[in-house]
Amino acid sequence: MNKKKIAFAFAFAAAALAVGTAGASIAIADPAGSPQYRQLSGVGSDTTQDVMNGLAAAITVNGQKVLGSYDATGSANVTTKDPAVNANCTMARPNGSGAGRAALLTSLQAGNGCLDFARSSSLNLAAAAPGLTYVPFAVDGVSYAITPGSAIPRKLALADLKAIYHCDPNYVGSGPNYDMTVYLPQAGSGTRSFWESTMGITDADVVAGVYPCIKDKKGSAPVQEHDGRVLDDKSIVPFSIAQYQSQSSQTIADLRGRAILGTVDGLAPTVLNSGFGVKRDVYNVIPTSKVGTAPWSTVFVGGNSEICKQASVINTYGFATNPNCGDTTKQTP
Numbered sequence: 001m002n003k004k005k006i007a008f009a010f011a012f013a014a015a016a017l018a019v020g021t022a023g024a025s026i027a028i029a030d031p032a033g034s035p036q037y038r039q040l041s042g043v044g045s046d047t048t049q050d051v052m053n054g055l056a057a058a059i060t061v062n063g064q065k066v067l068g069s070y071d072a073t074g075s076a077n078v079t080t081k082d083p084a085v086n087a088n089c090t091m092a093r094p095n096g097s098g099a100g101r102a103a104l105l106t107s108l109q110a111g112n113g114c115l116d117f118a119r120s121s122s123l124n125l126a127a128a129a130p131g132l133t134y135v136p137f138a139v140d141g142v143s144y145a146i147t148p149g150s151a152i153p154r155k156l157a158l159a160d161l162k163a164i165y166h167c168d169p170n171y172v173g174s175g176p177n178y179d180m181t182v183y184l185p186q187a188g189s190g191t192r193s194f195w196e197s198t199m200g201i202t203d204a205d206v207v208a209g210v211y212p213c214i215k216d217k218k219g220s221a222p223v224q225e226h227d228g229r230v231l232d233d234k235s236i237v238p239f240s241i242a243q244y245q246s247q248s249s250q251t252i253a254d255l256r257g258r259a260i261l262g263t264v265d266g267l268a269p270t271v272l273n274s275g276f277g278v279k280r281d282v283y284n285v286i287p288t289s290k291v292g293t294a295p296w297s298t299v300f301v302g303g304n305s306e307i308c309k310q311a312s313v314i315n316t317y318g319f320a321t322n323p324n325c326g327d328t329t330k331q332t333p
Contacts, residue, residue: 030078031056031068038068039295041080043093044100044119045190046072046225047140047240048282050252051317052119058313059299059306066295069119072096073224080114089114096225097122097190101132101285108287117300118285121190121240122197128332131288135300136281136327137307138319141241142195143269143278145259149233152180155263158198158277164236165199167213178213181235185225186216192225194280195238228259241271242318251317271320281322283330291328302326 031038042052049071056067070078072095081089089112094103100118107115108130123134144161146152164171164182173179184206185192196203206214216223218230226243237259244261247254261269267276284307290296299306308325315321 030070030074031065033057033065035065037080037082039066040116040299041068041070041089041114042100042117042119042284043070043078043080043103043115044072044285045097045121045282046095047097047121047191047243048119048138050246051138051242051314051319052284054313054317055307055310058310061295061298061306066299072100086113088112094118096186096188097193098124098188101128104285104287105130105132116286116290116296120283120285121280122193123281123283123330124193125330125332132285132332133288133291133328134283134285134330136283136322136324136330137300138242138282138314138325139271139279139322140282140319141269141271141276141279142191142198142238143241143244143261143264143276145228145231145237145239145244145261146235147231147233147258148260149258150231150236151234152236153262154260155266158265161264162199165195165201165211165214167211172213175212179234180213181215181232182211182213183218183223183230183235183237184214184216185238186222189225191238191240192216198278227255227257229255229257231257231259240318241269241276244269245271245318246316249318271318281324282319288331300326301328 049069052069056065056069059067068080070080074093076093077090078093079090091103094100097120101120104115104118105128120134172182196206201211205211223230223237226240230237239259239261241261244256246252247256263269265277284300286296286300291301303326305326311321
């Protein structure tokens with residue numbers, strides 16, 4: 001897309017822009033059914049929370065559900081193990097991949113048994129003690145979301161998106177009142193980390209204000225990933241294609257608002273389109289020391305693991321199956 005055309009579109013549409021507001025809070029969805037507390041308790045990514053809830057409902061070992069997956073948002077605290085057995089497993093609810101990994105490490109370092117895995121939509125192989133293994137189980141695509149009335153084109157090249165997220169004034173205008181509101185999800189989000197990497201920017205620079213057109217809050221509220229209600233007719237935000245599809249199909253709560261997904265480099269925003277250029281593996285993170293130990297090995301590890309056998313569930317939630325499902329080669333030092 002020609003940058004001058006983008007600037008002209010904003011100038012032409014400026015009078016018609018309306019500012020929207022985010023809607024009601026997201027409903028709580030923690031493990032449901034019996035048993036209330038599971039052998040494998042996990043927290044973290046918003047992107048994969050719903051598919052993991054679906055897998056938790058579908059997978060049983062010896063006739064019993066073993067996965068307990070706690071959503072990224074909901075009540076302030078979660079209790080991941082039976083208080084009658086372990087009274088120390090009530091914690092602040094981790095929101096996002098980074099927060100989930102940090103909570104898992106804290107639990108492992110304390111040796112308290114409160115957490116057994118973390119959901120992650122990004123890969124971070126920085127040194128960790130104890131060691132962590134990122135086990136891929138599905139493939140997601142990420143596109144950009146805008147509103148139907150937006151002056152931002154519905155078709156952009158990846159180079160255009162990079163210019164936008166570098167706050168190029170030929171695209172976003174001049175500050176402090178930019179023509180475009182460029183959003184990133186909340187701190188700790190795996191989608192934020194993935195999108196920053198794709199755009200060629202660093203989180204440290206975003207936090208330091210190197211890219212002043214970028215915001216991760218609307219007013220005082222953090223921008224929750226995959227919640228399109230944050231958008232107005234002059235804003236843009238990354239959005240998981242799998243999340244968009246499963247919200248659209250009413251498989252999960254529909255938080256899209258007026259959001260529509262853009263086309264990148266001429267490719268339609270569908271995760272099952274193997275040619276879509278902005279793709280990522282999504283993971284469950286487990287302790288490396290447990291790779292060969294049941295129930296971790298039974299549920300997560302190998303192409304014949306309980307999760308990898310649930311292709312239909314994975315597809316139902318908008319994700320593509322991963323040819324490397326169950327692989328354990330991605331380990332932290």
